Amino acid sequence: MFITYHDGASREITIVDREVPYPDGKLIVSRTDISGVITHANQAFVEMSGYSLDELIGTNHYILRHPDMPAAAFGDLWDTIKSGKKWHGYVKNLRKDGAYYWVKATVIPNIRNGELTGYTSVRRKPSRSKVVACTLLYAQMNMDVQS
Amino acid sequence: METYTLSVSPDFAPEYLSGWFIFNTWLQKSLETPFHLEIYDDFEAQRRDIQLDKIDLIYANSYDAAMLVREKGFQAVARPAHVSDETVIAVANSSNFDSVDDLVPWCRVASTHDPDVHMMGMIMLESADLDSSNVVVTSAQTYVLVAKYLLNGDADVGFFLKDSFQDLSDLIRSQMRVLVESQIGVIHHTLLAGPKVQHLVPEMLDRLLLMQNTTKGKDVLDSMQMTGWLKMEGEDTDFMIDLIDTLME
Numbered sequence: 001m002f003i004t005y006h007d008g009a010s011r012e013i014t015i016v017d018r019e020v021p022y023p024d025g026k027l028i029v030s031r032t033d034i035s036g037v038i039t040h041a042n043q044a045f046v047e048m049s050g051y052s053l054d055e056l057i058g059t060n061h062y063i064l065r066h067p068d069m070p071a072a073a074f075g076d077l078w079d080t081i082k083s084g085k086k087w088h089g090y091v092k093n094l095r096k097d098g099a100y101y102w103v104k105a106t107v108i109p110n111i112r113n114g115e116l117t118g119y120t121s122v123r124r125k126p127s128r129s130k131v132v133a134c135t136l137l138y139a140q141m142n143m144d145v146q147s
Numbered sequence: 148m149e150t151y152t153l154s155v156s157p158d159f160a161p162e163y164l165s166g167w168f169i170f171n172t173w174l175q176k177s178l179e180t181p182f183h184l185e186i187y188d189d190f191e192a193q194r195r196d197i198q199l200d201k202i203d204l205i206y207a208n209s210y211d212a213a214m215l216v217r218e219k220g221f222q223a224v225a226r227p228a229h230v231s232d233e234t235v236i237a238v239a240n241s242s243n244f245d246s247v248d249d250l251v252p253w254c255r256v257a258s259t260h261d262p263d264v265h266m267m268g269m270i271m272l273e274s275a276d277l278d279s280s281n282v283v284v285t286s287a288q289t290y291v292l293v294a295k296y297l298l299n300g301d302a303d304v305g306f307f308l309k310d311s312f313q314d315l316s317d318l319i320r321s322q323m324r325v326l327v328e329s330q331i332g333v334i335h336h337t338l339l340a341g342p343k344v345q346h347l348v349p350e351m352l353d354r355l356l357l358m359q360n361t362t363k364g365k366d367v368l369d370s371m372q373m374t375g376w377l378k379m380e381g382e383d384t385d386f387m388i389d390l391i392d393t394l395m396e
Contacts, residue, residue, distance in 0.1 A: 024247060024327040025271060029390065040386075042333060086392070104273065106393050112385060120389040125274040128248075 003067055009060075014098035015067065020048065022101055028123035034116055036061045050096035061121075066094040070141035081109050081119055090126050090134040102131045150181040151203040151344050154196075156336060157187045158208060158261045158290075158308050166371035167206070173367045177354045178347055189288055190260040203341045208232065210262035212337045213391040216384060221339040223379035223387070224348055225355050230373065232336060233309040234267035234329045239297045240322055247274055247327050250304065252281040257293045257302035260286060266394055267329050268306030278396075294319050333390060337379060352378060 004010040028048055031040040041056045049056065049064060065074070069092055080087040087107045092100050103123035110118045153174070155167050164186060171184040185202065187193035194211075196202055197219060207215060209232070215221035238244050250272065258265045269279065285302055287293045290311040296302035298319070309328060312320070338355075340348050358364030359375035368375060 022274075023330075024274070025329045027270075027329070027331045027333075029331075029333055031386070031389075044330070108389060108393050110385070110389050120386070120393050122390070122393045124270055127274050127276045129276055 001067065003065070006062075007060075011063075013067075013094065015094075016098035016100075018099040020095060020099050020101045022048070022103060022125040024125060026125075028103065029121070030056075030061070031110070031118055031120050032061050033118045036119075039118065048095070048101055049093070050099075055096075064093045066092045066100050068092050068100075068138060068142070070138050070145065072141055072145075073138065077107060081107050084109055084111070084116075090130050091123070092134075092138070093123075102126050102134075104130070148181060149343075150183050152185050152201060153182045153204045154185045154187065154193060154202045155206045156208050156211065156261075157190055157193055158259070158264070158311065162314065163372060166367070169367050169370045173363070174351075174354075178350060180347060190262070200341070203344045204338070205341070206336055206338050208261065208263040208336055209334050209387050210266060210391055212339055213388045215339050215341075216388060220342045222345055222348060223384040224338045224340050224352055225376040226335050226337045226379055226383075227373045228375040228377045230335060231332045232263055232334045233331060234264045234271065235307040235309050235312045236268055236271055236326045236328075237294075237297065237305050237307060237312065237323045238303065238326055239300070240324055242303065242324070244303065244326065247271060250275040250277060252277065253283060254303040255283045255285065255301070256304055256306065257285050257287055257296035258306040259288065259290060259293060261308060263334060264306050264308045267331070267334070270394065271327055271329065272304075291315065291319070294323065298322055337384075337387065338376070 001013060001015060002010055003013050026044040028045045029042040030038055030045050032038050037058060037060050038056050041053060045056065046053050073089060077087045077089060089105055091103050091105045093103060094100055104126040105121060105123045107119050107121045109116050110120055153171055155164065168184055171182055175182050182204065185196070197215065205215065205221070212223060216223060236247065244250055254277070256268070258268060272278070272282065285296060287296060290307050293305040293307060294315055297305045304326065340351070355376040356378060358368055
């Protein structure tokens, strides 16, 4: 399927209905510039996303966006972090191979000398009860948008 | 000449601390400046003295380091090379729990006052829908006491700094199982200079970065079970603080 992002970019993606379990004990850590372009990614990010480090650096974070994620969820994320606040949420991420993995994500704005310079994001293992609840919630949100 | 105070995070086992006494001697000779090494048994006592500005140079965990930079005007100088702080969640061998996801509300957690380890331990419990509102936390002064809580059946799980867990005696460690071990790689201790010693930072940093290249310096590093130091750039410090802010609830 083709997916189009908010900046007008689009690409063809493969969707595979297979969840890759989030490993115990790992944290995915990344940083982006103010437009969401990845500037730092740790090894856990490389392993879970299926992309190489070279592929991740310089690419917009939205390549991880799974089409099951409602646009409103990311709207809330950007509204929150642009206002200088921390955002928490549960996110279904798209891997390079088309499979997916769920995370509990936290994003904070990076302020240097009073100016916003980018964002730091940490993702960790979510509980199954939160994944089940968010799967239902996001499906409902997507249906509401279509109707 | 004023004597400055060096201190070390109280999360180290005594065998590590002997290396810090050797480091203190090396530091004084290298900088031709008197330093006194002040050792604390617990985090509360050390934090009280930090608030009273009694500590000038400190090797701190990243949680405390973030506080020292933001609230007390400390400057991050260097961090150990090829070392990161990881957390272990362990149970007694007799425990019925085989994974974190098996844990149930109101389980009993033994933890020290080590803020990094406690924070990471609690994060790793989240996947079982556990948080501070539905677990019972018992605070212990040392990791040996955390182990005792487990082995005496007074706690279901214990949080350990990985290095400290590995430093427990074989007898104690063999009676426990690891449920999960963090693999973060980006959280580490940091050497920080307080406002009174920041004029010493350029020379101190030069000496620290060269330690591994001299026989004497390498011996000192060996005694601290370290291989060398890496400079903490300003952006490294900002990243450390951002990371802690991201992880704190």
